[in-house]
Each structure stands twice: as structure tokens, then as C-alpha cells.
Amino acid sequence: MTERPLRVGVIGVGTMGTDHADRLATRISGAELVAVADADSARAAEVAARYPGVRAIANPLDLIADDAVEAVLIASPGFAHEEQVLACLAHGKYTLCEKPLTMDSASALRLVEVERDKAGRPLVQVGFMRRFDPEYAELRRLLDDGELGRLLLVHNIHRNKTSPAWFRDSAAIVNDSLVHEVDVCRWLFGAEIETVTLLTPTPSGRAPEGLRDPQVAIFQMAGGGVATTEVFVNSQVGYEVRCEAVAELGSATIGLGQEMLVRRDNAYGGRIPDDYRERFARAYDIEVQEWARACRRGVVAGPTTWDGYAASAVCEAGVASLGTGQPVRVELADRAEILRP
Ligand SMILES: NC(=O)c1ccc[n+]([C@@H]2O[C@H](COP(=O)([O-])OP(=O)(O)OC[C@H]3O[C@@H](n4cnc5c(N)ncnc54)[C@H](O)[C@@H]3O)[C@@H](O)[C@H]2O)c1
Numbered sequence: 001m002t003e004r005p006l007r008v009g010v011i012g013v014g015t016m017g018t019d020h021a022d023r024l025a026t027r028i029s030g031a032e033l034v035a036v037a038d039a040d041s042a043r044a045a046e047v048a049a050r051y052p053g054v055r056a057i058a059n060p061l062d063l064i065a066d067d068a069v070e071a072v073l074i075a076s077p078g079f080a081h082e083e084q085v086l087a088c089l090a091h092g093k094y095t096l097c098e099k100p101l102t103m104d105s106a107s108a109l110r111l112v113e114v115e116r117d118k119a120g121r122p123l124v125q126v127g128f129m130r131r132f133d134p135e136y137a138e139l140r141r142l143l144d145d146g147e148l149g150r151l152l153l154v155h156n157i158h159r160n161k162t163s164p165a166w167f168r169d170s171a172a173i174v175n176d177s178l179v180h181e182v183d184v185c186r187w188l189f190g191a192e193i194e195t196v197t198l199l200t201p202t203p204s205g206r207a208p209e210g211l212r213d214p215q216v217a218i219f220q221m222a223g224g225g226v227a228t229t230e231v232f233v234n235s236q237v238g239y240e241v242r243c244e245a246v247a248e249l250g251s252a253t254i255g256l257g258q259e260m261l262v263r264r265d266n267a268y269g270g271r272i273p274d275d276y277r278e279r280f281a282r283a284y285d286i287e288v289q290e291w292a293r294a295c296r297r298g299v300v301a302g303p304t305t306w307d308g309y310a311a312s313a314v315c316e317a318g319v320a321s322l323g324t325g326q327p328v329r330v331e332l333a334d335r336a337e338i339l340r341p
């Protein structure tokens with residue numbers, strides 16, 4: 001007998017939410033898209049109309065409360081996440097919340113506590129999709145196998161062709177873009193980040209006025225590792241995300257994107273994706289597929305509210321370092337104390 005599919009509602013059907021709605025409606029097995037909601041109700045209606053039987057619900061909180069919705073994927077802007085995740089926890093709904101979990105570490109920590117106290121079990125996964133990307137997963141396996149010895153250094157490059165219009169504040173680069181590498185470093189090292197230093201060269205002339213772009217972040221990891229990350233969100237080139245891990249017996253690099261090199265017209269080369277939807281298409285598919293599978297088993301198997309909270313605490317230290325270029329210590333609550341059963 002086949003199990004009934006997980007009925008999912010998507011909140012916020014802009015760039016990312018539309019992409020997720022489409023994967024849920026067309027290619028995630030064991031899950032079905034049943035409803036969408038957006039602050040722009042015309043937008044919700046337009047996306048719902050693409051898929052037979054999918055309802056547009058005007059108020060996101062009504063979607064969360066709806067009995068026909070078993071699990072919720074939140075892809076609204078970060079400022080809306082706190083209220084919507086809280087509502088999901090109050091209704092006991094499994095949730096996949098796009099990064100960042102919330103806009104600051106205090107509210108993220110509150111979600112960790114509400115999940116523990118009110119829901120009594122993990123319900124929320126945070127959308128750090130690099131963990132599901134086949135290349136990142138292979139790198140992590142290689143490091144876990146121990147064949148390269150102990151991990152010493154990680155170097156990340158994270159470039160966007162251009163930044164969205166609302167990226168006017170240099171802190172947005174930390175909170176919205178660097179946050180991915182914060183999670184990657186915590187995940188690859190299996191350790192928390194102790195201090196963050198944010199260095200900024202003279203900004204690119206292509207960056208909007210006032211945006212310190214590019215930025216270089218240095219993380220000192222608990223246990224002695226070090227990581228560097230260049231984030232450059234107006235590189236003009238395309239979407240480029242690379243990661244090199246340096247260990248005692250060798251190094252490994254991912255994200256070179258060199259599957260196929262074409263030679264023609266006296267030139268050779270490959271393609272650079274325009275944005276994350278192409279580069280991480282497989283990662284998002286696997287992320288949502290694994291999330292749906294875990295919801296049906298009644299568990300959370302991906303990045304947790306703690307991971308979302310820890311990332312926001314690191315970003316807060318990063319923003320504090322932006323002005324001075326000096327290392328800033330990450331203030332993290334005691335995990336064992338907070339997550340004590
Ligand atoms: N994992 C990734 O690689 C990745 C990539 C892009 C965006 N994101 C994240 O996805 C989220 C959405 O980003 P985006 O680029 O799709 O933004 P977007 O601006 O393209 O879309 C946001 C949508 O949410 C709607 N909205 C605004 N306020 C809302 C509210 N209170 N409730 C419900 N809907 C609301 C807007 O009308 C819009 O349709 C953000 O958290 C962002 O950081 C993640």
C-alpha cells in the first residue's frame with residue numbers, strides 16, 4: 001500500500017518560493033503542493049493557478065493554521081520568518097524555513113527554546129542547502145573518511161553577478177550571503193566559530209553606493225581550524241561558489257564547474273550559471289526531498305533551529321567586525337544547557 005503524500009503549503013512565492021513550489025508540484029516524491037500564500041495576494045493567485053488543485057490563501061498565518069496543510073515551506077523575506085516559524089511551532093507543523101532563520105540571534109534563540117518547550121520535539125529545518133549539494137556532500141564524506149588527515153583550513157568563494165535592489169546595507173552581505181559559508185564551515189569542521197574578522201577592500205565601482213562589496217571573512221574555529229571566505233555580490237560575472245578544504249595529507253576543491261569544456265571560435269570554456277537556482281538546483285531538490293521524507297518519518301534530519309541560531313550569532317559578530325576590521329568573539333549560548341531534555 002502506498003503512503004499518502006505529505007501535503008505542503010509554501011509561504012512567499014517570489015524567486016525562491018516559486019522555485020520550491022514548482023519542485024514540490026512536479027518532482028518531489030511523497031509530497032504534494034496544496035496551497036501557497038504571499039503578502040502579494042495576486043502573486044499567490046498567479047502561482048497557484050499554474051498547478052491544478054493548489055489553493056491561494058491570502059494570509060500566510062491562515063495557511064499555517066489550515067488543516068489541509070501538514071507541512072510548511074517558508075520562503076518569505078527573512079524579516080517575516082520569526083512570526084511564521086512561531087505559528088508553525090504553535091500548530092505543530094513540520095517546517096522548512098529558508099535562511100536566515102530570523103534577523104538576529106536573540107529571536108533565533110527564542111525559536112530554539114519555543115521548539116523545545118512548546119513543540120517538545122524538533123519540527124524546523126533551516127534552508128542551508130549547501131549541505132545537500134552532491135559536491136559538498138562528497139567533500140564532507142572525504143573529510144569524514146579521514147584519508148586526508150585532520151582538516152586545517154577552508155577557503156570559500158561566494159560570488160553573485162549582481163545583488164538585489166534591497167542590498168544597500170553592507171550587513172546584508174553578511175546576514176544573507178556569508179551566512180551560507182558560516183553554516184558550511186560549522187558543518188565541515190564539526191565545530192563552532194569562535195571569532196569573526198571582516199575585512200573590506202575599497203569597494204568595487206560596480207557596487208551600489210555605500211555597499212562594502214567585496215568582503216573577506218576570517219573565522220577562527222573552536223578546535224583550532226581557520227576559514228576564509230570572499231563574498232562578492234556584484235562580481236558582474238555570474239554565480240560562482242567554490243570551496244577548498246586543506247587537510248594534513250592533501251586538499252580538495254569543489255565548485256569548479258568544469259564538467260564540460262567547449263572549444264569553438266578560437267576559444268574554449270564552460271558555462272557560469274546566472275544564479276543559485278541553476279548552480280544549486282540539485283541541492284534544492286535533494287534538500288526538499290529529504291525534508292519531505294523526514295517529515296513523513298516524524299523527524300527533522302537537516303540543519304536545525306540551533307544551526308540557524310548559531311549562524312545568526314556568527315553573523316552578528318561579523319557585522320560588529322565590519323566597522324573595525326578587528327576580530328569579534330561570537331557570543332553563543334551553552335548548547336548542552338539550552339537543549340537539555
Ligand atoms: N537558499 C538559497 O540559496 C536562497 C536563495 C535565494 C533566497 N533565499 C531566501 O529565500 C527567502 C526569499 O527570498 P527571495 O529571493 O525569493 O525573495 P523575493 O523578494 O524574490 O520573494 C519574496 C516573496 O515573499 C513575499 N512576501 C513579502 N513579505 C511577506 C510576508 N510577510 N509573508 C508572506 N510573503 C511575503 C513577497 O511578496 C515575494 O513574493 C529569503 O529568506 C532568502 O534569504 C535563499
Ligand SMILES: O[C@H]1[C@H](O)[C@@H](O)[C@H](O)[C@@H](O)[C@H]1O
Nearest residue numbers: 158159160176177180233276
Ligand atoms: O539570498 C541569496 C541566496 O542565499 C543566494 O544563495 C546567495 O548567493 C545570495 O548572495 C543571497 O542574496
